[in-house]
Amino acid sequence: MTRALSPAAAHPLPSPGVILELLKPITWFPPMWAFGCGVVSAGVPLASQWWVLVLGVLLAGPLLCAASQAVNDWYDRHVDAINEPHRPIPSGRVPGRWGLYIALAWSALSLLVATILGPWVFAAAALGVVLAWAYSAPPLRLKRNGWWGNAAVGLSYESLAWVTGAAAVLGGAAPAAPVFILALLYGIGAHGIMTLNDYKSIAGDLKSGVGSLPARLGPQRAAWVACAFMAVPQALVVALLIGWDRPWHALGVAAVLAVQLAMMLRFLRAPVAKALWLSAFGVNFYVTGMMIAAFAIRSLPGAGW
Numbered sequence: 001m002t003r004a005l006s007p008a009a010a011h012p013l014p015s016p017g018v019i020l021e022l023l024k025p026i027t028w029f030p031p032m033w034a035f036g037c038g039v040v041s042a043g044v045p046l047a048s049q050w051w052v053l054v055l056g057v058l059l060a061g062p063l064l065c066a067a068s069q070a071v072n073d074w075y076d077r078h079v080d081a082i083n084e085p086h087r088p089i090p091s092g093r094v095p096g097r098w099g100l101y102i103a104l105a106w107s108a109l110s111l112l113v114a115t116i117l118g119p120w121v122f123a124a125a126a127l128g129v130v131l132a133w134a135y136s137a138p139p140l141r142l143k144r145n146g147w148w149g150n151a152a153v154g155l156s157y158e159s160l161a162w163v164t165g166a167a168a169v170l171g172g173a174a175p176a177a178p179v180f181i182l183a184l185l186y187g188i189g190a191h192g193i194m195t196l197n198d199y200k201s202i203a204g205d206l207k208s209g210v211g212s213l214p215a216r217l218g219p220q221r222a223a224w225v226a227c228a229f230m231a232v233p234q235a236l237v238v239a240l241l242i243g244w245d246r247p248w249h250a251l252g253v254a255a256v257l258a259v260q261l262a263m264m265l266r267f268l269r270a271p272v273a274k275a276l277w278l279s280a281f282g283v284n285f286y287v288t289g290m291m292i293a294a295f296a297i298r299s300l301p302g303a304g305w
Contacts, residue, residue: 014094022088024069028061031161035060038165043298056168067106068132074099075136083204120167131156146213150194159187178297185233192229199275223271227264249296256285
């Protein structure tokens, strides 16, 4: 009698479509946008450096961010079997240890591409890779604590991507101080955005011991924390832009913040029901403010320290 092959044995290699699903293209936008903000904030003409922009956007999204998604899915496969069993790894469409192999290969490829863009970009990319693995993989597995895990993702997706964009077009020079300041503030704000994304997995987090803020603090308290993390850094950006004599840009950031505050009030009344709604629509205004701030500082004097 011929024994029937299991799906994993019959299809040992995941298909290109499933690999793409594992790398989650929908998540690539935030770091790609942040990289673009960094490019704009550097204030450098791009006519002769268009290839830097293309390669940098590729690095920020389809490489570094995709690598972090593969790492996360591999080490979250047991949690995903509860929360989202349809994902590529728990569903068996990425069989065996292929999820780990893809995560390793994409991380290495990211570092290889980063070397082309100079030492500052490589340093930022290397730190991003370290944070991606520290977030998901033991022994650190920062995501077990929503405070540390969200900070790691916010700094990787926003702050490091922003600084990388500026450094890439500056030809190896250190970006100006305002670039670092805005990149850090918007990275801190992304901590709150990450908390919004954790609402969808509260049940699985509680069962598996993952201390996301909605699971750790409860939905209502976590909602207040998320809103504070998003709103306070943007208010500081407004104050900084006024101090840097950029009143119109400050008004623009204040306007998009006001819209977010109105949406946050609705979210706070029903955080579980409205978390994904605020994430889907409110974040659009958050990233709009990022670009407004980037244009504000591109003409500030003094490129570098």
